[in-house]
Amino acid sequence: SFSERVYLENDSWKGERVISEETAFIMRKMLREVVVNGTGKKAALQNKELCGKTGTTENYRDILFAGLTEDYVSSVWIGYDNGINSQALKDASSPEIWKNVFGNYADSVESDASFPECENVKISAYCAETGKQSAKRCPWGGKGYYKADQPDTCKKSHPVPVLKASASPAPVTSTVSESALPVTSAVPEATVPVTSPAAETTVPAAEPAP
Ligand SMILES: [Zn+2]
Structure with a gap:
């Protein structure tokens, strides 16, 4: 069970947008990939669309994971106060620890919250050679996200x-x-x-x- 004790509370906090809606949407899609196909797989949740990012410092002095669901942002840091390096940190999985500490709780929360869609972002294929939005003859690179008003389309003339x-x-x-x-x-x-x-x-x- 979870403790009801509140350690720190800040009710007067007011949000202020510092990155655009489009950038936030694209960033969230990239952080989603970390959990689906990347280093954060062990944090994956059953019910929530988890996005996240793992982190390490030199020689495994610190390991971290930050997770984002529709309801919460939370992160864990694992390390020693005296900064020693440890094989234990090398073998530990920060996504797994995050899931045990917070993820399972976040997964169990029932809410109507959902990530916002963004109509100003266009999803289309990108060119394997230039990384830009695919034109007619570009080799397939994968799925990319582009701001609709800044379509950076590949201009390279690929050989035909x-x-x-x-x-x-x-x-x-x-x-x-x-x-x-x-x-x-x-x-x-x-x-x-x-x-x-x-x-x-x-x-x-x-x-x-x-
Ligand atoms: Zn191309």
Whole structure:
């Protein structure tokens, strides 16, 4: 059972927004990943959408976990007052300790609270090469979050294998690739040697390619 004793209370506290709604939303999504796929997995709760962050200092002098649910923010610090390093801290799991100290309680709380959605944030794929919002030919990187009014879209021109053939001169010895080229081929005439016998095999403009 939980003690009713209050150690510190501050009823006069007034909140003041210091980061934008969009930044807060994106940050929460990233902190959610810590619990779902990252270092905070052991803190995961059954009923609540937990977001969190683990922390360590050099040589495991301190270990920490901060957890956020729809209802509470709480954190645990584990270490020694005299700052010694300990194998015990290296082996300990701050997410697990947080869950035992506070998480199970937070999980049991019934409330109507929910994390706010944010319509100014767009969720879309990002480019694996540049990390920016994917354009048409970008390689798939994963799911990204973008402020709707600042769409930082990838401008890199990724190579397109299919179009590459018509952009470079076709080999003069290959009649197959030459006949496959469209009549208005981009291959400059100057690149075909005038004396080359292969030039004679060029398909006449009137004849459709096989
Ligand atoms: Zn790209």
